[in-house]
Amino acid sequence: MDYTAALKLRPDSPSYLNYHCWALLAVRRPREALPECNRSLSLRPDSAETLDSRGYTYLQLGDLPAAIADFTHALKLDPKMTSSLYGRGVAKERSGDKAGAELDYAAARRQDSDIKAEMVAQNVLP
16 A cells, blocks of 8 residues: 555544554655654554554664663553564663563564564564
């Protein structure tokens, strides 16, 4: 789907904004993705999916404390959000918390044994 075109039709759709944010992340444009995530969250503040997307945005930007905060918030809303567990593990590992990272990776693997391969395929590397 062309989310830019979709947003022209429904500019206040939190879901379309989140999908557009994620699409921008996929092509490594986090500075453009961040406003889309923020706008989506302004419309739907407790969206675990958008918090997850913004967590990955902050991860790409190198803002590890913000990434960890968003992943943690997403997990409070949806404890089974495997991508947030894995993303928080990556952010913890990058910030030097190896033990915390391993706990998150293990919890993510318990929910989805293929999570690491899935995230590596999306170029999310520790």
